[in-house]
Amino acid sequence: MAAIADKRSGAYTFLAYVTLVIISIFCLLPFVWMALASVDTNAKLFLKWPDGITFEHYTKVFAEENGVRWFANSLFTVLSATVLVMIISGLGGYALSRSRAWWKQPFLYAILLIRVLPSTALLVPLYKVLLTANIGLGNMLRPITGEYYRTVMQWFGFIDGYLGLIVVLATGQLPLALWIMKIFFDGVPKDYEEAAILDGATLVQRIHRVLIPLALPGLAAAGLFTFMSAWGDFLLPLILLSSPELQTLPIGLFRAFLRVNEIDYGLLAALATIYLIPAVIAFSFARRFLVQTFSGGVKG
Template sequence: MSVDVTAEEKVAAGGRLQGTKGSSGGHSTGKIGAYLLLSALALFALIPFSWLLLAAFDSDASISVEVPKAWTLGNFTNLFANEDGVRLMANSLIYAGGATIILVVVTTLAGYALSRYDFRGRRVLMLGILLTRVIPPTATIAPLYVIATDLGFLNTYHGVILILAAIEAPLALWIMKGFFDTVPIEIEEAAWVDGANRLQAAFRVVLPLAGPGVGAGALIAFIGAWNEFLIPLVLISDQDKIPISIGLFRAWVSYTQVDWGFLAALAIIYVIPAVVFYALARRALQASLAGGLAGT
C-alpha cells in the first residue's frame, strides 16, 4: 500500500519504543527546538495569506496588508450579488466539474481494465501513460492552440473541459488502477460463481469497494482543473466564459481600477474548495509524490 500508511505504522511503533525510555532534560530541549523551528516555518507558510484574510473583510481595502478600520462582509455579498462574480464562480465550476465527471468515467474504466486483465503490452502501456504525466501544457501550448482551433474549441466550455480532463488523466488513471489492485480478485470471483457476469461483478462489487480510490482520483482531478490558468488564458477570450483564475489575473492587471476587497473575497471563495479537497485527498496525493503510488 502507500508509503504514508507504512510510515504511520512505523511511527506508532517508534512512539512505543520511546515511551519506555522516558524523557530526560536533553529530550525536552530537543522538543522545544523542534517546536520553535516548526512555529517559524508555520509563520512563513501563513504570513502571505494575511492580506487575503484582512482585505476580504475590509470595506476600504488596498493592495497592502492593513487591519480594516471598518470590518465588513460587504465584499462577499457584493461578490454574490454581482453578475460578473457569480459568472466567474459558475464558469470555474463548469470547467472543473465537467472535467472531473469525464475523468472519473474514463479512468475508472481504464483503471479497472489495467488492474484486472493481463494482456501483452500492459506494462509498457502503464509506463507510457506515466511518461505522459511529465508533459506540461506549457511545452505544448502552441500546438494545443492550433489543434483546439481546428476542432472549434476556442471559447467553448466543452473544449476546455476535454483538455483539462486529458491533462489530469495520467495521474488519475494510476491512482484508480492502484485502488482497484487493492480489491481482492476473490471477491469478484465469488460474484461470478453467484451468476453475475464480469461487468455486473465489476460495477456492483468492485466499484463500491474501490469507491474511496475513485473519490480520491476525482478530488485530485477537480483540484487540478479548478486551479488551471494557462489553458483558459489561451483558449478563452470571451469575458463571459472566463474562470476565476483568469478573472483574478485580469483584475490584478488592471491594478488601478481594481476593487481590492472584492478581489480578496473572490480569491477566498476560490481557495476554499481547493484547500478542502486537498485536505480530503491528502493521503493519496502524498503517496503519489513520495514514491509509492498507492497500490501494489
C-alpha cells in the same frame, strides 16, 4: 549517557516543533491577509487589522462584477472534467490492474510523459490541433444550427467552448488518476469478484454492486487530485477561452489584479476567498478516502 541522549532527543524535538510552527505561521500569513482584507473597509497591500468590517467586497463580486458567471463556469468545467476522469480512470485502472498484457508497463510509463512535459511547451501544437478540430466541427454544425450556431459552439466548440476546455483539463489529469486507480485495484483481492461470479452476478451487477463500492476511496482520491489541479489551472482557460461569458474564476482574478486604475485589494481578496472555498470543501469530503487509499486500499 541515557540522560544525555534523552536531553539531546528532547532538544531536537523542541527545535523541530519550533521550526514547524515558524513555517506554519509563514504559510498562514497570506490566508490571514486574504481573510482580513476581504472584510476591510480600507484594504491595503500589507497585512493590518481592518479599519472597519464590511461585506461590500463580496456583494460587489456578484452584483457589479461577473462573479456569478465566473464561479459557475469554473464549477461546471472542473466538475465535468473531474467526473470524466473518474469514469475513465476507474475503468482504465481496473483493466490495467487485471491485464497481463506485455504493453501494460510501457503504456503506464508512456502516459506519464503528459505530466512530465511542461504545459507551456505543448500549448502551441495543442492549440493548433484544437483549432483544426474546431473549424471542422464548425463547418459541420453551421448548416444544421443556423442562428443558434454561436450558442452551440460555445457549448461544444474546442476553441472558445466548454467542451474543449473540459477535454483538455481531463486529459492533463488522467495519467495520474490512472496510476492511482491501477495501484488501488492492485490492492483489491480478486476473491470479491470471484464470489460474485459464483453467485451468478452479471458483469453490470459486478461493477455496480462490487467494484464501484470497493473503488470509492480510490475514485475519491483521483477525483480530488483532478479537481484541485483543474480548479487551480489558469493558463488553459486563458488560452482557450476568449468570450467574456465563458471566462472562469482564475481569469476573473487576473482581470481584477490588472485594472488600469488603483487595485481594489478588498475585491481581490474577496474573489480569492470565494475561489478558495470549493477546494477546501472538496478536500474536507475526500480526506477520509485519501487516507484509506494511500494506506493500502482494500485488504483481503
